[in-house]
Amino acid sequence: MAPQDQATSQTANGFTAEEFEVEAPSPREVMRRRAKRHFGLIIGGSVVSITVVCAVFAPLIAPFDPYEQDLTRRLINPVWGEGGTWTHPLGTDGFGRDLLSRLIFGAQISLTIGFFAASIAAVVGSIIGMIGGYFGGRVDAVVMYLINSKLALPPILVALSVVSVFGGTIPVLIAVLAALFWDRYAVVTRSVTQQIRNQDFIAAAQAAGCSNARIILSEVLPNLANQIIVIASLEMAVAILVEAVLSFFGLGVQPPTPSWGLMVSEGRDFMFFKPYLITIPGLAIFVLVIAINMMGDGVRDITAPEGRN
Amino acid sequence: MVTDTADIPYSEDSILAVRGMNVDISVPAGTLHAVTNSAFHVKQGETLCIVGESGCGKSITSLAVMGLLPANATVTADVLKFEGRDLLSMSQKQLSELRGNRMGMIFQDPMTSLNPVYTIGNQMQEIYVRHGKGNAQQAKDRAIYLLEKVGITAAESRLGQYPHQLSGGLRQRVMIAMMLMNDPVLIIADEPTTALDVTIQAQILHLLADLQKEFNMALILITHDLGVVARIADRVAVMYAGYMVETGSSDEVFNAPMHPYTQGLIDCIPIPGKTERGAQLGSIPGIVPALVGDQEGCMFRSRCDYAMEKCAVGDVPRQALGEMRGYRCVIGPEQAEANLQASRAKAAVAAGE
């Protein structure tokens, strides 16, 4: 470690071990050590992994067909409730469908929509942000204007209107959500690109005759990857929440598809005497969203702890 | 833990007297011994310079005196007296009554040390009113008087300005004036010019030295610039890795440095007329070692030309040459003197070539 910069050793409110450490372990090793100690990352990661496994192997895991109606077995309580059985551990809904099976298949919907919406938004938003940050000037003004215009629109209302027009199919939902949540990527990548742009290795690449597109892809993008992943996880959580809202209001995924938001909405008719019909699917959304958030925060903490808070 | 500085005498009229002071900071990796067994004092009208490389504990020493260390730091000392009162037994409230009142501190970066959302006048007046020196009008008069003292023109109109409207040099002058509002007996200046333009640095240092004489204060100047020390210090303390490795009067330390580190530092000063243009600036190879965990032996041994086996074990003895003249090394005074002569002779030969 080089002789300490006075500013760091003078900080009055807190000293860190790193400032005085002589031999620094490799960044990858540091990340691995931090990850092992990061409680939120472990819990969040586990919940997300379990959900992914459930979604992928839904047909094998789910005890029943999520669409199969059996009006003789309507509204059976979960196993802990009165008359509950292990045949339907979480009970059945108003059409006699097994709630656990619908929950497991519902994970497919939430994860698919969340993942693709966040990924597409990441690509679109990061490109816009990097272009604005890299070129600056008028190009940047246009980018800022796009971001501002996007921010002014009430996102969920616009999503509802568009989906009401084009129909609540999964591709439409993904496209609409992606179109509404690219702005945070753009804001962050833009400002980081602005900082990177003035550094020596960019000037070196320019001097070496690299094209702008190539510099952005091979010099700027790798420096942003961690941040983009962190935002993507947080935006995936938001997308899952918004999908649930849309489906809850009947404008998202259409029945009989088992979306968690739709399941809460369907359970609403029975909520006063069969509250598990809304508590269970709602809890599923809540837990998945928290887990994704914890995972995202964890990734940020282990890759860039200075970006905490 | 050695406390062989505990018994060094100091006169009761010292403004600040420190003996056997340790500062430990608990960090996730263990305990960081930021300052070990420190001893120094200043009297009225005296300037003490604490010098050393970055990260050697100079700033932490000053923050410890001010009681401004973070909660994860612990200060212990055999003696830590300010105007005869024991600072360690004081509550935060009692300390805060001394801070900004009897003792003031000037920080490194004037660009960030003033609150951006309040005017200069507001920030200068509050320190006066807070310590019960008078009302807002008296505070304003005093602020104008002091701004003029520190060489700021149109002082009255400056009071209504915000920090960002002033240059770095002006802000540091404001900072100095602000700390003088209550006529302190001690000023600690922690690298007050490092963040400033080179041309402004000398002005600010001269200003500090002048004010110190005029107000007859004790001044502790923390710096890594030995040239500055040579000009204004009465006494010097050299710090390395948390230890005060050499102390003495300015003349003694500059003319006959005893510790290999001090010898190295002083050899690094370019001397006008003597150092040739284009000659390589001297430097001590190596870096300050990590201070986390228990240590044994001399901290400087990894960079020392005279390192030997016994440097690695036990506590390094303090060689006392006079009341406040001493250094911390296994090499005795005669040998140290001889080493100094030898290396100066070698340097003279090298320069002659």
Place this chain on the structure above:
Amino acid sequence: MAQFLLQRLTISLLVAITVSIIGFSLLRLSGDLAAELAGEDATQEEIAQVAKAYGLDRPFHIQYLDWVGKALQGDLGRSLFTNEPVLELITTRLPVTVQLATYSLILALLVALPLGVLAAMKQNTWIDRLALSIAVFGQAIPSFWFALLMILFFGVILRWLPISGTDTWRHFIMPTITLSTFAMPQFMRLTRTGMLDVLESDFIRTARAKGLSPVIVLWKHALRNAVLPVVSLAAVAFGFLLGGSFIVESIFAVNGVGFLALESIIRQDFPVVQSIVVFISFVYIVLTLLSDLINAQLDPRIRLT
């Protein structure tokens, strides 16, 4: 300052125009509006007649300019469903939505500011962790579900609170709490981060070196700097609350603009939907402009440059 203001105004105006175009075109994307208006069994001729009657046969930009022109005179068209003037529909329902959003904003700030300050001051203690957990919960809980749970618990099981309508202040309690969980986590995090940054800053060390009491250091020197970003967020969040209040309004049967928007979307009542979308966007634009001005007032660095 004048230049700053002018620049801000220009941007806002541009954004406003863009948003109005998007809002306007949003609902013309759906295909043949005339065919839908004319009804399912309409002949080609009837559709053409309807198109002519509503001016839908004209080029898109003419339709837009016509719509803007009328809108500027307060004519937002009529609801396709009730045939009432859209402006009247919105203005009669606006007060209750504004009321709800205001209460929620105040509640969110009342919870978030002290909690954020406390969390920053007690960083890495249980208070800090509790505050962050509350923020995570607030961010992750689906608000429609949270609303239903409250109805179930406070309305049905405990019977403490009315579950729908806006007749008394007690009717507002659950909707306000639900809506405030929208904005609270952001405020809390921002206050906490701002406070942490400020507490580590040099000028706070200076304030302590001046011997100022901890109360003055916190309230005078730290807080004002820390809440600067919260002020801008608060204005923005108000617009956000207006746009998101439809969830709460529909569940608690609050007859506000949000509920109207949702009903109109479900009924495909385009003139109403596009007016509300554009209206809320405009409110947002005005509020961001306002927050810039407030910030400039609070922060001399912006005000004087």
